[in-house]
Amino acid sequence: MEEKNRTPKPNAGELPAPQSPPLPEERVVRLEKGKRGLLNILFGRTTIILILLLAQILLLLSATLWLDQYLTYAWTVSMVVAAVLVLWIANREGDPTAKLTWMVLILAAPLVGAPLYIFVQTDLGHRAAHQRLEQILAETRRYARGSPGLAERLAVEDRHLRNLADYTTTFGGYPVYENTQVRYFPSGERFFTALLAELEKAEHFIFLEFFIIQEGYMWGRVLEILERKVRAGVEVRVLYDGTCAIYKLPYSYPKRLRELGIQCKMFMPLRPLVSTHYNNRDHRKIVVVDGKAAFTGGVNLADEYINRRHPFGHWKDAAVLLQGEAVRSFTLMFLQLWHVDEKWENYERYLSHGCAVRAQGYVIPFADSPLDGERVGEMVYLDILSRARRYVHIMTPYLILDGDLITALCFAAKRGVDVALLLPAIPDKEFAYALAKTHYPQLLRAGVRIYEYSPGFVHSKVMVSDDCRAVVGTINLDYRSLYHHFECAAYLQEMEAVADAEEDFQAALAVSHRVRPGDRSKEPLFRRLTGWLLKLLAPLM
Numbered sequence: 001m002e003e004k005n006r007t008p009k010p011n012a013g014e015l016p017a018p019q020s021p022p023l024p025e026e027r028v029v030r031l032e033k034g035k036r037g038l039l040n041i042l043f044g045r046t047t048i049i050l051i052l053l054l055a056q057i058l059l060l061l062s063a064t065l066w067l068d069q070y071l072t073y074a075w076t077v078s079m080v081v082a083a084v085l086v087l088w089i090a091n092r093e094g095d096p097t098a099k100l101t102w103m104v105l106i107l108a109a110p111l112v113g114a115p116l117y118i119f120v121q122t123d124l125g126h127r128a129a130h131q132r133l134e135q136i137l138a139e140t141r142r143y144a145r146g147s148p149g150l151a152e153r154l155a156v157e158d159r160h161l162r163n164l165a166d167y168t169t170t171f172g173g174y175p176v177y178e179n180t181q182v183r184y185f186p187s188g189e190r191f192f193t194a195l196l197a198e199l200e201k202a203e204h205f206i207f208l209e210f211f212i213i214q215e216g217y218m219w220g221r222v223l224e225i226l227e228r229k230v231r232a233g234v235e236v237r238v239l240y241d242g243t244c245a246i247y248k249l250p251y252s253y254p255k256r257l258r259e260l261g262i263q264c265k266m267f268m269p270l271r272p273l274v275s276t277h278y279n280n281r282d283h284r285k286i287v288v289v290d291g292k293a294a295f296t297g298g299v300n301l302a303d304e305y306i307n308r309r310h311p312f313g314h315w316k317d318a319a320v321l322l323q324g325e326a327v328r329s330f331t332l333m334f335l336q337l338w339h340v341d342e343k344w345e346n347y348e349r350y351l352s353h354g355c356a357v358r359a360q361g362y363v364i365p366f367a368d369s370p371l372d373g374e375r376v377g378e379m380v381y382l383d384i385l386s387r388a389r390r391y392v393h394i395m396t397p398y399l400i401l402d403g404d405l406i407t408a409l410c411f412a413a414k415r416g417v418d419v420a421l422l423l424p425a426i427p428d429k430e431f432a433y434a435l436a437k438t439h440y441p442q443l444l445r446a447g448v449r450i451y452e453y454s455p456g457f458v459h460s461k462v463m464v465s466d467d468c469r470a471v472v473g474t475i476n477l478d479y480r481s482l483y484h485h486f487e488c489a490a491y492l493q494e495m496e497a498v499a500d501a502e503e504d505f506q507a508a509l510a511v512s513h514r515v516r517p518g519d520r521s522k523e524p525l526f527r528r529l530t531g532w533l534l535k536l537l538a539p540l541m
Contacts, residue, residue, distance in 0.1 A: 021417040032083045045184055062338050082110035085117060093373075095184035095402050095483070098539035105537075120279070130280075130371050133340045137173065137369065143332050143347050146175025147325050150362075161493060164383055165364060168491075172376045174366040180324035181359040182486055182492055184472065184500035186507070188305040190321040191297060192218060198293045198321070199225045205235040207288040207334040211281070211474075212300035213240045214248045217308050219301045230261035239338055241282040242269040248302075267337060269485075280370045281484035284474050285319075286334050294322045294365075296488055298397075305459070313426040313456020317507060318395065320472045320490055322365070324357035331364035333488055361495025368475065368487040378482045379473040380491055381463060382408050388465045391418035393505045399423060399436035400478035401536050406439060410446035418449070422508055425452035431480070434531035435538055437523060444517050453513040458508070461489070464501040469493045472501065481537050496525060510534030 032374035107115035144162070154176070180450045185191040199206060201389035206229060213219055226236050237255060245251045245266060257264035269280040272490065287295040297319025303309045305317055308427070322330070328351050335347050368377040385392055385408040392412060399421065401409070413419040427433030440450060463482075464470040473483045473489020492498050520528070 003253055004115055012262045059511040067231050078110045082106045084115050097402055111210045136336050139339050141173040144173045147178045168364050168366045171374045172366050174329050176364045177326035178362055180363045181357045182325040182497040183321040184497040184505035185319045188299045188317040191299045192306045198289045202229050202234050202289050204290045207237050209239040209286040209334050210242045210300050211283045212302050214302035216303040218303050218306050237265040238263045242266040256481040279484045288331045291331050292355040294327040298461050312428050318460035318462050326363040326365050362493045364491040370471050370484050374489045377487050386464050387414045388417045390466050392465045393420045395422045395458055395462040396477040397459045398476045413447035420449040422451045423455050426456045434527045435534050438531040438535050449513040453512045461505045462501055470498045470501045
């Protein structure tokens with residue numbers, strides 16, 4: 001890659017320079033703040049938990065007051081049902097930790113645990129939508145075409161990469177590409193600057209898919225460009241996760257954007273009913289411009305991601321820009337989720353706009369769906385850990401590990417690989433932070449180095465290894481990302497962006513403090529107790 005295309009290097013822990021003034025009020029579709037309190041009550045997870053707890057209390061009171069003579073029989077029946085469920089769970093495929101969590105919950109509180117498990121497994125109310133998405137993913141897989149002849153060449157030149165590409169193609173529908181230029185951005189600010197520049201170049205279409213969109217300076221700048229591009233005849237589509245309706249945007253926001261000429265949808269909008277939608281959220285971040293450029297990474301469209309707000313100190317994030325053949329897969333990913341509630345169209349007219357780019361290295365863009373039972377994101381991470389020879393360096397905001405990952409991390413360290421984790425020093429979620437701490441002792445004993453980012457919060461989802469391979473995307477090291485959410489990422493090999501990711505890790509490490517084995521005893525007692533108590537419920541968080 002030529003020097004002029006290199007991403008400028010970050011200064012360790014640098015804070016962003018002052019930004020230009022906010023846009024005029026008329027450029028921002030304003031929130032209806034009065035609606036948010038009601039939405040919080042109707043859609044919040046807390047409401048579901050309270051309803052279930054109240055139901056158990058009412059059932060117990062009813063049994064005590066009116067069915068006193070049958071209480072023993074009712075309790076016996078509930079325990080028999082619980083025992084049958086536990087035996088069934090024990091013999092199912094799946095993560096052992098998650099199965100253990102459900103078994104303990106069912107046996108400890110059968111009147112809550114058994115109905116909750118049955119409800120989650122039957123996917124009440126949304127099975128049709130999930131089946132529709134599975135159908136779309138299967139029917140559109142034929143559009144996923146990698147670089148011509150590359151797979152055959154890799155069978156001779158790099159069998160390891162060919163094997164990984166065979167896996168992502170067979171179980172995800174995402175092939176390997178060459179001729180793709182990748183730029184790595186070590187902060188949300190630099191991602192934002194590049195995003196605005198690419199949006200300005202759009203001539204045919206712009207696709208945006210984000211977990212979070214929130215009004216403010218960042219979204220206002222993007223929205224101003226989208227409005228101008230729509231007036232110029234560019235097709236613009238915006239897809240964001242339905243949980244934004246809880247506390248980020250009013251429920252009517254898609255209608256407001258459609259009035260501006262922007263096609264807009266919420267992915268699986270929440271309803272004021274108990275819903276398994278709470279589990280399977282669209283956590284992806286994708287921008288595609290004309291099929292020629294695609295972004296992914298940890299950055300959402302909200303002001304804290306570019307450090308115009310500082311709710312948790314300095315916000316450390318990362319993203320990549322792809323230009324070339326691999327953009328095709330990100331275009332396909334967006335269109336697949338867009339059509340979950342409507343008939344899919346001829347995708348080829350969007351996939352034929354790609355540009356020819358000469359660049360070294362290989363890219364596998366991939367997505368991970370919670371509906372197919374295949375943990376593509378985790379398998380890619382495990383592949384890197386198993387192949388590492390010198391080092392594996394990881395940035396992640398959360399550390400809620402299943403048995404496979406914690407075993408792989410410890411084994412890599414025990415066989416002499418330098419395994420280092422960079423996590424936040426200032427958490428955004430206290431419960432998740434307490435759970436992460438419970439993994440520290442085992443990892444430290446195995447030789448894993450753990451650091452916490454002193455200036456604030458790490459939101460980057462980056463794994464880099466041996467100066468030759470890296471993953472940058474949306475996938476955290478927690479159960480939510482690995483099991484329950486829709487995710488995406490780019491696997492990079494033998495390209496300059498890998499070195500940039502490692503340089504970013506080292507720069508962040510320079511302003512971080514190392515966690516020592518004795519530090520756990522210095523943690524507040526409440527945090528330690530919280531972590532221990534929540535450990536059993538980790539797969540459900």
